[in-house]
Amino acid sequence: MRLGGRLAAAIEVLEDIRTRHRPTADALRDWGVSHRFAGAGDRAAVGNIVYDALRRKRSAEYLFGSDTPRAAAFGALLLEWDESPQSLNEALSGDKFAPPLLSEDEIEALSANRLDDAPDAVRADVPDWCAPFLEAQFGAGWVAEGQALSARPPLDLRVNTLKAGRDKVLRELSGMHAAPTAISPNGIRIPPIRGSGRHPNVQAEPAFRKGWLEVQDEGSQIAAILAGAEPGIQVLDYCAGAGGKTLALSAGMENRGQIFAHDSEKQRLAPIFDRLRRADVRNVQVVSRAEDLAPLERKMDLVLVDAPCTGSGTWRRRPDAKWRLTDRQLDVRMAEQEKILVEASRFVRPGGRLTYVTCSMFPQENVERIDAFLVANSDFMPVDHARLFESRFEGKSGSARIDAVKGISLTPAYSGTDGFYVAVLSRAA
Numbered sequence: 001m002r003l004g005g006r007l008a009a010a011i012e013v014l015e016d017i018r019t020r021h022r023p024t025a026d027a028l029r030d031w032g033v034s035h036r037f038a039g040a041g042d043r044a045a046v047g048n049i050v051y052d053a054l055r056r057k058r059s060a061e062y063l064f065g066s067d068t069p070r071a072a073a074f075g076a077l078l079l080e081w082d083e084s085p086q087s088l089n090e091a092l093s094g095d096k097f098a099p100p101l102l103s104e105d106e107i108e109a110l111s112a113n114r115l116d117d118a119p120d121a122v123r124a125d126v127p128d129w130c131a132p133f134l135e136a137q138f139g140a141g142w143v144a145e146g147q148a149l150s151a152r153p154p155l156d157l158r159v160n161t162l163k164a165g166r167d168k169v170l171r172e173l174s175g176m177h178a179a180p181t182a183i184s185p186n187g188i189r190i191p192p193i194r195g196s197g198r199h200p201n202v203q204a205e206p207a208f209r210k211g212w213l214e215v216q217d218e219g220s221q222i223a224a225i226l227a228g229a230e231p232g233i234q235v236l237d238y239c240a241g242a243g244g245k246t247l248a249l250s251a252g253m254e255n256r257g258q259i260f261a262h263d264s265e266k267q268r269l270a271p272i273f274d275r276l277r278r279a280d281v282r283n284v285q286v287v288s289r290a291e292d293l294a295p296l297e298r299k300m301d302l303v304l305v306d307a308p309c310t311g312s313g314t315w316r317r318r319p320d321a322k323w324r325l326t327d328r329q330l331d332v333r334m335a336e337q338e339k340i341l342v343e344a345s346r347f348v349r350p351g352g353r354l355t356y357v358t359c360s361m362f363p364q365e366n367v368e369r370i371d372a373f374l375v376a377n378s379d380f381m382p383v384d385h386a387r388l389f390e391s392r393f394e395g396k397s398g399s400a401r402i403d404a405v406k407g408i409s410l411t412p413a414y415s416g417t418d419g420f421y422v423a424v425l426s427r428a429a
């Protein structure tokens with residue numbers, strides 16, 4: 001397929017997402033099934049246009065003065081693929097599968113509407129109702145944070161130090177432009193791919209099959225390290241899900257001590273069993289029933305709450321979530337976070353730690369939840385987060401927003417990671 005056919009396909013998929021409220025991955029899969037002639041390169045290119053269009057939707061709509069899938073898809077190529085109206089029309093002309101060329105009116109709108117003059121929430125490519133939250137969290141830098149959240153993400157890997165060292169894995173992945181991550185000592189980054197390219201399928205690599213690496217954003221790796229797991233301790237991973245952080249905690253504990261991995265939704269835990277086996281993790285017990293946690297009350301050295309949240313810190317990877325999120329969903333998440341913090345804190349032993357993590361960029365899910373918890377639970381106190389970060393990532397404190405009392409924020413613009421918030425509380429002895 002030429003660019004015109006790929007662009008037309010992207011418009012079709014965006015239309016499907018819009019009219020039938022479909023998840024992006026499902027709409028792309030269906031398009032692939034009904035266009036079997038399309039090769040892997042075509043599918044990757046169509047997917048990239050669709051995801052770029054969703055990431056930069058507001059900018060594209062502003063430039064075109066129109067909120068159609070056509071504007072979003074053409075906008076993606078203009079904003080992210082180094083195309084100009086002229087180069088696009090040249091590439092599309094004579095291609096019978098291409099959408100109609102840019103009209104004179106569209107070209108005029110593109111030259112009249114300048115993003116520099118656009119409202120902040122448009123330049124940040126976020127919904128209007130979310131803009132005040134980002135501003136409250138990041139102050140003057142909030143538009144830059146929104147812009148970084150609208151860029152393509154890298155592919156980050158965590159080396160499983162139970163089985164391999166980073167240099168060894170880097171050698172295995174040579175030819176993939178893989179490089180050590182800047183902050184996490186166990187991370188490897190494959191930078192974002194430009195244009196129609198796509199990341200390598202690392203799951204098919206022998207190194208992955210041998211359990212030497214996991215796909216995990218560097219921010220998630222850093223959060224797991226900050227949680228404070230050490231060899232020999234007792235840990236409850238209260239919201240373990242598919243086990244991304246459980247595996248990282250176990251590696252940090254060198255397979256010694258005990259991790260209890262729990263999640264209120266049993267089916268979310270399902271992938272953890274294979275992952276534990278592949279990674280050679282031997283110190284994890286999966287506990288799906290909340291009742292079975294009773295004997296652990298006041299016994300855990302560390303309880304990790306990797307809380308359910310809006311996921312606004314991961315909008316680079318799931319840009320459709322940005323437009324689907326509602327204020328009602330945010331309220332539901334905040335209520336869950338409040339409840340889970342209280343439930344999980346029961347398991348912390350006197351003198352132990354409670355670590356709260358979200359992948360949200362909003363203060364309501366982060367510092368405000370911790371403040372509310374601390375008001376009602378006077379036996380918990382925040383640790384000195386500046387010292388904590390420096391002790392774990394010596395000389396790298398400039399790569400996170402750290403407030404000694406209120407916690408640690410990692411962001412795409414500031415830290416080069418997905419957005420994460422980490423607060424560590426200690427319980428009075």
Ligand SMILES: C[S@@+](CC[C@H](N)C(=O)[O-])C[C@H]1O[C@@H](n2cnc3c(N)ncnc32)[C@H](O)[C@@H]1O
Pocket residue numbers: 238239240241242243244245246262263264265268306307308309336340
């Ligand atoms: C952010 S995800 C966890 C991701 C996981 N820790 C990882 O690193 O792969 C949050 C999880 O919290 C779980 N959850 C929601 N409410 C809960 C509750 N009341 N108790 C325990 N887990 C809960 C959800 O099912 C979801 O799997």
